[in-house]
Amino acid sequence: xxxxxxxxxxxxxxxxxxxxxxxxxxxxxxxxxxxxxxxxxxxxxxxxxxxxxxxxxxxxxxxxxxxxxxxxxxxxxxxxxxxxxxxxxxxxxxxxxxxxxxxxxxxxxxxxxxxxxxxxxxxxxxxxxxxxxxxxxxxxxxxxxxxxxxxxxxxxxxxxxxxxxxxxxxxxxxxxxxxxxxxxxxxxxxxxxxxxxxxxxxxxxxxxxxxxxxxxxxxxxxxxxxx
Amino acid sequence: xxxxxxxxxxxxxxxxxxxxxxxxxxxxxxxxxxxxxxxxxxxxxxxxxxxxxxxxxxxxxxxxxxxxxxxxxxxxxxxxxxxxxxxxxxxxxxxxxxxxxxxxxxxxxxxxxxxxxxxxxxxxxxxxxxxxxxxxxxxxxxxxxxxxxxxxxxxxxxxxxxxxxxxxxxxxxxxxxxxxxxxxxxxxxxxxxxxxxxxxxxxxxxxxxxxxxxxxxxxxxxxxxxxxxxxxxxxxxxxxxxxxxxxxxxxxxxxxxxxxxxxxxxxxxxxxxxxxxxxxxxxxxxxxxxxxxxxxxxxxxxxxxxxxxxxxxxx
Numbered sequence: 001x002x003x004x005x006x007x008x009x010x011x012x013x014x015x016x017x018x019x020x021x022x023x024x025x026x027x028x029x030x031x032x033x034x035x036x037x038x039x040x041x042x043x044x045x046x047x048x049x050x051x052x053x054x055x056x057x058x059x060x061x062x063x064x065x066x067x068x069x070x071x072x073x074x075x076x077x078x079x080x081x082x083x084x085x086x087x088x089x090x091x092x093x094x095x096x097x098x099x100x101x102x103x104x105x106x107x108x109x110x111x112x113x114x115x116x117x118x119x120x121x122x123x124x125x126x127x128x129x130x131x132x133x134x135x136x137x138x139x140x141x142x143x144x145x146x147x148x149x150x151x152x153x154x155x156x157x158x159x160x161x162x163x164x165x166x167x168x169x170x171x172x173x174x175x176x177x178x179x180x181x182x183x184x185x186x187x188x189x190x191x192x193x194x195x196x197x198x199x200x201x202x203x204x205x206x207x208x209x210x211x212x213x214x215x216x217x218x219x220x221x222x223x224x225x226x227x
Numbered sequence: 228x229x230x231x232x233x234x235x236x237x238x239x240x241x242x243x244x245x246x247x248x249x250x251x252x253x254x255x256x257x258x259x260x261x262x263x264x265x266x267x268x269x270x271x272x273x274x275x276x277x278x279x280x281x282x283x284x285x286x287x288x289x290x291x292x293x294x295x296x297x298x299x300x301x302x303x304x305x306x307x308x309x310x311x312x313x314x315x316x317x318x319x320x321x322x323x324x325x326x327x328x329x330x331x332x333x334x335x336x337x338x339x340x341x342x343x344x345x346x347x348x349x350x351x352x353x354x355x356x357x358x359x360x361x362x363x364x365x366x367x368x369x370x371x372x373x374x375x376x377x378x379x380x381x382x383x384x385x386x387x388x389x390x391x392x393x394x395x396x397x398x399x400x401x402x403x404x405x406x407x408x409x410x411x412x413x414x415x416x417x418x419x420x421x422x423x424x425x426x427x428x429x430x431x432x433x434x435x436x437x438x439x440x441x442x443x444x445x446x447x448x449x450x451x452x453x454x455x456x457x458x459x460x461x462x463x464x465x466x467x468x469x470x471x472x473x474x475x476x477x478x479x480x481x482x483x484x485x486x487x488x489x490x491x492x493x494x495x496x497x498x499x500x501x502x503x504x505x506x507x508x509x510x511x512x513x514x515x516x517x518x519x520x521x522x523x524x525x526x527x528x529x530x531x532x533x534x535x536x537x538x539x540x541x542x
Contacts, residue, residue, distance in 0.1 A: 008390035015394020019402045022410045052330045055322050055408045057309035058425055062252055063300045067260040071426065074435045081409030081435070082422060102301060104309050104316060104337045105326055 023078050037191040038076060038085040039174065041069050042093060042121040043100035043108040047191075053107035056082030060099035060108060068093050068174075086123070088174025088189045095121060095149055095173055118149060124172025124189045126155070126165045132186035135162040144187050147179035163187065231516025234526075238357045238512055242364040245307070249361060249421055252304055253428035258286055259296040306421030307361060308411070309340065316340035320469075321396070321462045325403045325411065345469065352470030353497075356456055356463045357510035362416035362443070363456055369447045370496060376448075385450045386498070387458040396461035413439040415462060416455055453496040457508075467508040476529040477506045477515070483523035491515035491524060504530070 037047060041060055044050050061069045061084055068091035072080045086093055097113040111117040126144075134141040142161030148154055154169040155176070163176075165187075174189040261283040265271050274280040293299050302314045310317045318340030326333060347354060356363050373382060395414065402410040412418055419436035426434035443455045456463055479501050491501045494517075499509045501524055516524050 007388045008393075011388035011390035012394040012397070015391040015396075016398035016401070017394075019395060019398035019410055019414055022402060022413055023406050049330075051407050053326070055309060055326060056412055057305050057322070058422070059305040059309065059311070061425070061429070062256050062304035063259075064256070065259050065263045065297060065300070067256065067429070070430060071422070071434075078409045078413075079407040081407075082412040083407075083409070098297070098301065102304060102311070104305075104311075104318070104334060104340070105330070106334050 038072065038080060038083075039088055039124050039172070039189060039191045041084050041086060041099045041108055042095060042097060042123055042171075042173070043103075043111045044123065045107060045109065050107050051079060051083070053105045054083050055105055055107075057104060058082065058084075059102045059104065060084045063098045063102045065096060065098060066091060066094050069099060086174060088124075088177040089185060090178070092147075092174035092176075092178040092189075093123070094175070095171070118171065119153075119169070121171040121173070122192055124170075124174070124191045125167055126170050126172065126176055126187050126189050128163055128165060129186045129188070132182050132184065133162070134182060134186070135160050141181065143179045143181050144176035147175040149173060149175060231513035231518070234511065234513025234516065239364070239367070241358045242361060242367075245359055246361045246364060246420075246424075248312075249306060249424045250428060252306075253425045254286065255290065255296060255300060255303065256429045258283070258290045259300050262296050306425065307359075307417045308415075308421065309337070315343075317343055319462060320344060320465055321399075321411065321415065322408075324396075324465075325400055325408060328400050328404055329408070344466075348466045348470040348473070350470075350474050351511060352473040352476060352506075353463060353467045353508055353510045354470075355466050355510075356460075356497075357512040360417050360456075360463075362420045362440070363453075365420065365440075365444065366416070366447050366453050366456055367496075369444055370452045373448055373452060382448075383450065384452070385454065389458075389464065391458050392461050392464035395459060396465065399461060412436055416440065416443045416460060417462075419443070457497060463508070463510075471507050472529070474529060475511075475526060477501050477509050477511065478525050478527050478530060479504050480523045480525075483521045485521060488520065490518045490520065494518045 040047075040050060041064075045053065056071070058071055061071050068086050069084045070087060071082050072085050074081060076085075084099070095113070095118050097111045097117055100108045100111045103110075111120060128136075128144075130136040138160055140161045142157055142163070144163050145151055145155050145157050145161065150169060150171065154166055154171065156164050156166065158164060172189050172192060176187050177185050177189050180187050261279060265274075265280075265283060271280075290296060302311060304311055308319050308322050316336045316339060318337055320341060323333065323337070323341055326337070344355065376382060399410055399414050412422055413436065416439075419439045422436040423434045423440060426432050426436075443459070446454050446459070451457070477499075484502065489502065492498075494514045495501070496512060496514060497508045497510055499506050501509075501515050511526060516522075516526070
């Protein structure tokens, strides 16, 4: 009896140590993007709460009619493995809110697919690069404005259709980034959890020798939204 | 129930059904997406002859028979970890445990999803492993390959203590608490299989979970028959513990049994001992019923604990 208890204990400890090695696996593919926050589907809770609640079941990716939700591989570290993300450049979110209604653990809070529901979303925040944008170079473009689900509120146009993002209203759906005709895109959506660390975006795109571009930053989050 | 062959066939059919269901759900995502896209007449015009268009047209008849894909996707979705079928939620007990550990609360639907898996375990024991788990179909196939290979080469038959599974469960919960639920994607074979299928079909890519699946497959091939099910998978161990006093169980009639015969013990993939009424972790796969020469084994109501047993338990 004593011997079998000892055997149980030994096997138990050996088994318990094994999963602790999995985080090391996560370091294999995650050199560049480690620590970078991901754009989450609409209704997502703040990042740490979201990671606590999300069980990586993939139901949101399964229900997404736009197929903009993808399940993360190991590129963003093991803590994000299997969790949903939206790659806005590839496919922006159309705010149909189907994913918020199927989430079993309420990591995505329920939202209605109405105008009010749309306005309640806070996924991220769009930033415009004046250096890259056609309109700021004097060539009228305005594609991002036409893609915006809340035109006139989240984004307004100035002379030559130069876009201005209004931070109090921008929901971060990423449709503007998807639509941007410039390469690399002149407007980028930054996850809300990451928007205070804009320095990530200041990093030079690969292969360019230009100095880091100036990213036009709107008013801060805690300020009153501009009318 | 005495016919082991029937049970074997049924178990293969149900597991294959689960695999097909997972593929179907991923295909539904594709179809739903394409249906949205082809509402746009300009896209329809442009996409003539493209592979996705062909897929859409080929599967349109199949999927439109189920109704509106948007509604269907709301009702059906997920993987074996947490799944909705016809609006009924199913939750993995390990998922429920790790959510309890991490965020200290269950949503109503998530908690209700436990009812069917837990009552199945309380009624029949560890039947999930032989009748539902899609990964166990893979390991079943590997065990048959192993049997073939073993005719020509010597293959080791390793064994570990049961504590190893409990350790993996505890270690997995600690890791989930530490870095997130992502660890289960790699540590649970059926979860890895679900991820691999979904990535392959919906995104057309290879998931990292495939690597984990290959490791489990090699373990099964090299270390022992259904090694992963027996000594690695924490879900199976948990369900086995929940169902250790299940209502239905494997019964043994000592009168007909031949003392020197150990064929049921040798054949069992879960290494239980039906001959000695030691049926914890029995998944009712029916292998022993098929092989028993005197047909003294059957599946029925569990025998009440006799006096002799209860005394020997206390010693």
